[in-house]
Amino acid sequence: MVAAEDPESFFATAPPLRDAGAVTATVQEFIARNSHPSEGGGLRRIVCVTSGGTTVPLEQRCVRYIDNFSSGHRGAASTEYFLKAGYAVIFVHRRGSCQPYCRFLPDDSFLKFFDVNAESKVQVAESHAAIVEKAIGEYCKAIEGGSLLKLPFTTIFEYLQLLKMVAASMSSVGLHGMFYLAAAVSDFYVPWDSMAKHKIQSAGGPLDMRLSQVPKMLSVLRNQWAPLAFCISFKLETDSDILVQKADMALNKYKMNIVVANLLATYKEEVIIVTNDERNTIRRCHKDEDLEEHIIKLLEESHSKYIYSRTNGCNKNDYEKLISFDIKSLA
Amino acid sequence: MVAAEDPESFFATAPPLRDAGAVTATVQEFIARNSHPSEGGGLRRIVCVTSGGTTVPLEQRCVRYIDNFSSGHRGAASTEYFLKAGYAVIFVHRRGSCQPYCRFLPDDSFLKFFDVNAESKVQVAESHAAIVEKAIGEYCKAIEGGSLLKLPFTTIFEYLQLLKMVAASMSSVGLHGMFYLAAAVSDFYVPWDSMAKHKIQSAGGPLDMRLSQVPKMLSVLRNQWAPLAFCISFKLETDSDILVQKADMALNKYKMNIVVANLLATYKEEVIIVTNDERNTIRRCHKDEDLEEHIIKLLEESHSKYIYSRTNGCNKNDYEKLISFDIKSLA
Numbered sequence: 001m002v003a004a005e006d007p008e009s010f011f012a013t014a015p016p017l018r019d020a021g022a023v024t025a026t027v028q029e030f031i032a033r034n035s036h037p038s039e040g041g042g043l044r045r046i047v048c049v050t051s052g053g054t055t056v057p058l059e060q061r062c063v064r065y066i067d068n069f070s071s072g073h074r075g076a077a078s079t080e081y082f083l084k085a086g087y088a089v090i091f092v093h094r095r096g097s098c099q100p101y102c103r104f105l106p107d108d109s110f111l112k113f114f115d116v117n118a119e120s121k122v123q124v125a126e127s128h129a130a131i132v133e134k135a136i137g138e139y140c141k142a143i144e145g146g147s148l149l150k151l152p153f154t155t156i157f158e159y160l161q162l163l164k165m166v167a168a169s170m171s172s173v174g175l176h177g178m179f180y181l182a183a184a185v186s187d188f189y190v191p192w193d194s195m196a197k198h199k200i201q202s203a204g205g206p207l208d209m210r211l212s213q214v215p216k217m218l219s220v221l222r223n224q225w226a227p228l229a230f231c232i233s234f235k236l237e238t239d240s241d242i243l244v245q246k247a248d249m250a251l252n253k254y255k256m257n258i259v260v261a262n263l264l265a266t267y268k269e270e271v272i273i274v275t276n277d278e279r280n281t282i283r284r285c286h287k288d289e290d291l292e293e294h295i296i297k298l299l300e301e302s303h304s305k306y307i308y309s310r311t312n313g314c315n316k317n318d319y320e321k322l323i324s325f326d327i328k329s330l331a
Numbered sequence: 332m333v334a335a336e337d338p339e340s341f342f343a344t345a346p347p348l349r350d351a352g353a354v355t356a357t358v359q360e361f362i363a364r365n366s367h368p369s370e371g372g373g374l375r376r377i378v379c380v381t382s383g384g385t386t387v388p389l390e391q392r393c394v395r396y397i398d399n400f401s402s403g404h405r406g407a408a409s410t411e412y413f414l415k416a417g418y419a420v421i422f423v424h425r426r427g428s429c430q431p432y433c434r435f436l437p438d439d440s441f442l443k444f445f446d447v448n449a450e451s452k453v454q455v456a457e458s459h460a461a462i463v464e465k466a467i468g469e470y471c472k473a474i475e476g477g478s479l480l481k482l483p484f485t486t487i488f489e490y491l492q493l494l495k496m497v498a499a500s501m502s503s504v505g506l507h508g509m510f511y512l513a514a515a516v517s518d519f520y521v522p523w524d525s526m527a528k529h530k531i532q533s534a535g536g537p538l539d540m541r542l543s544q545v546p547k548m549l550s551v552l553r554n555q556w557a558p559l560a561f562c563i564s565f566k567l568e569t570d571s572d573i574l575v576q577k578a579d580m581a582l583n584k585y586k587m588n589i590v591v592a593n594l595l596a597t598y599k600e601e602v603i604i605v606t607n608d609e610r611n612t613i614r615r616c617h618k619d620e621d622l623e624e625h626i627i628k629l630l631e632e633s634h635s636k637y638i639y640s641r642t643n644g645c646n647k648n649d650y651e652k653l654i655s656f657d658i659k660s661l662a
C-alpha cells in the first residue's frame with residue numbers, strides 16, 4: 001500500500017481527469033479573454049471560487065463513497081457578488097450543488113414551477129413567475145457576458161486536479177488573481193491503488209477501514225501553484241470552542257491572506273474574518289440579507305490593497321494595518 | 332458502544348423521522364384514496380418504489396457521510412411504467428435523485444432549457460421545447476391524477492423508518508401491494524449513539540473507522556411488515572462472477588418473490604430476473620428502449636398470478652410454474 005500523503009504521489013496515483021486537454025483549453029481561453037484592462041484602467045481581476053463537497057470513493061468501480069456535506073450555497077451566492085463587483089469567475093463546483101442565481105429555487109423547481117397550458121405549451125406558474133424570471137434572466141446575462149465559467153467535479157481526485165490546472169492557468173494574472181476556497185474538501189481518502197477493485201461485500205460482520213490523510217494542498221497552492229494570488233480559505237467546524245484556533249492555524253500554516261471561519265449551525269448568519277492581526281465577526285442583520293454581500297465587499301477592498309501594496313512595495317505591516325482597518329469599519 | 336445490528340435497537344437508537352405524524356397521514360390518505368376497485372373490477376394495486384442511495388452519517392452534527400452510488404434512474408423509469416400499467420405509486424426516493432419524467436433532462440436543465448425573451452418573459456428554448464413539454468406535461472398529469480406520491484429521504488435512518496411506515500400503511504391492501512426495492516441501501520453504518528458528536532479532526536494521521544452492519548431489513552419487511560405483499564428486491568454488483576449467486580441467496584434468505592440482478596457496468600442494458608426456479612436475462616434491443624418497460628410488464632403479470640394463486644389457493648409449485656412460464660416467453 002502506497003501511503004500517498006504527499007502531493008506528488010497523490011497526483012501520480014490519481015485517476016486522470018477526463019477531457020483534461022479540452023478543459024484546460026477552455027480555462028486558458030476564458031482567462032485570456034477576461035484579463036484585459038478593466039474600465040477603471042487596471043487589469044481585470046479573476047477569482048476561482050470553489051464550492052460544494054468532494055467525494056472519496058471507497059471502491060474503484062465505485063458504489064460507495066464518503067461525501068462531505070455542503071449545499072454549495074455559500075459559493076453560489078459569493079459568485080453572484082463577485083460578478084457584480086466586476087470579477088470574472090471560474091466556478092469550480094460539485095456536480096448538482098447549488099448554482100449561482102438558483103439559490104432561491106427548491107430542488108425540483110423544474111417540476112414545481114412550470115405547467116402546461118391549453119395549447120400544450122409550457123409556461124411558468126403564475127405564483128413563481130417573478131423568482132424564475134429573475135434567476136434565468138441574471139444567469140443568462142452572466143453566461144452571455146462571458147464572465148462566468150463553470151467547471152464541475154465530484155471526487156477529491158477531480159477537484160484537486162482541476163484546482164491545480166486552474167492555478168497554473170491563472171498564474172498569468174499574478175496579483176490580480178484570487179482563490180476563494182469555499183469547497184468542503186475531504187480530509188481523508190483511500191489512495192486509488194490501495195482501493196478495493198470491486199464492491200466491498202457485507203457478509204463478514206463489521207467493516208474496518210483505514211483512511212489516509214489527503215495531503216494539505218493549501219500549502220502547495222500558496223507556495224507552488226499560485227504564489228502571487230490573493231488566497232482566502234474557509235474553516236467550517238461544528239464545535240465553537242475550537243473554531244478560531246483552527247482558523248488561526250490555517251492562516252499561519254498555509255499562509256492564507258484571510259481565513260473565513262464559520263460554524264455549521266450558523267454559517268448563514270455569521271462568519272469570523274481572521275487575518276494575521278484581527279478577528280472580526282460579520283453578522284447578518286435581517287433574514288433577507290446575504291452575508292456574502294458583506295464578505296465579498298470586504299474581500300474586494302482587501303484585494304485592492306493587496307495589489308496596491310505588493311505593486312508599490314509597501315511593507316507587510318502597513319498592508320496588514322490597511323486590511324484590518326477596513327474590517328473594523330465594516331464589522 | 333451498542334452493536335445495534337438487530338432491527339429493534341436500530342429503530343430505538345435512530346434519530347426520529349421529522350414530521351412523522353404528517354407524513355404518515357399523507358401516506359394513509361393516499362392509500363385510502365387509491366385502494367378503490369379498479370376499472371377491471373379488482374382492487375387497484377399500489378406499489379412502493381424505492382429509489383436512489385441512502386447515506387450513513389459519520390458525525391451527529393453531520394459534515395461527513397458515506398453515500399451509496401445510485402442515480403435513481405431505474406426507480407424513476409420504473410415509476411413511469413407502473414403508473415402506465417395502472418398502479419398507484421409511492422415513490423420513496425433520495426432527495427435530489429432522478430425523478431419520474433425527468434430522466435432525459437440534464438442536471439441543470441432549469442438553467443439550460445429556458446431563456447428570457449424581449450418582454451422579459453421566460454420561454455422554453457426552441458431546441459428543447461419537445462422534451463420539456465413532454466416531461467412537464469406527463470408529470471403534471473400523474474400528480475393531478477393523484478396516482479403518484481413522492482416521499483424523500485437522505486439517510487439510512489430516514490429510509491428505513493419511511494419503509495416501515497409505508498409497509499404498515501399498505502398492509503390494508505394485502506396481496507394487492509407490491510414492494511419494488513430499487514434503492515441502493517447502505518450495508519454498513521455507524522449506530523447513532525456511538526457516533527462522533529462533532530466533526531472528526533484530521534490532525535492525527537490516518538483515520539480508522541469501524542462500521543456496523545445495517546440489520547437485514549428485507550427479512551423484517553417480508554416476515555413482519557408486509558407478509559402478504561409481492562416483494563421484488565435488487566442485487567447490484569460490480570463482479571459478474573458472484574452476481575447470480577448473491578441474487579439466489581437474497582431470494583432464499585429474504586423470501587423475495589423475485590430478485591432483479593444487475594451489474595453496475597451494464598445495468599441499463601441487461602438484468603437477470605431470478606425466481607425460485609429460473610434465471611432469465613432480459614436485454615435491451617436498442618438504445619432508445621427502456622429496459623424498465625419489459626421489467627414492469629413482467630412484474631405486473633407475475634403480480635396478477637400471485638394474487639390469483641394466493642386468492643384461489645393454488646399451490647406454490649403451480650404458482651411458480653405460472654411465473655416462470657411467462658418469463659420464458661418474454662426473454
